[in-house]
Amino acid sequence: MEMNPFKPLIQHCTDFYGKILSIKEPLNNLYLKLRLSKANA
Known part of the structure; x- marks a missing residue:
């Protein structure tokens, strides 16, 4: 069985x-809604 030390790290990153x-x-x-409401104001 091949041990890959990067496997858990990649899993953690994903x-x-x-x-x-x-x-x-x-x-x-939320940001889009805020921008739209400011543009309409």
Whole structure:
């Protein structure tokens, strides 16, 4: 069995990236709404 030390690290990074994306998505939507409301004001 081949031991790859980078495997857990990559797994951790993809999990972390997924969390960042899931946080970023609603933030972007909120930001867009704020910009639209400011533009209309």
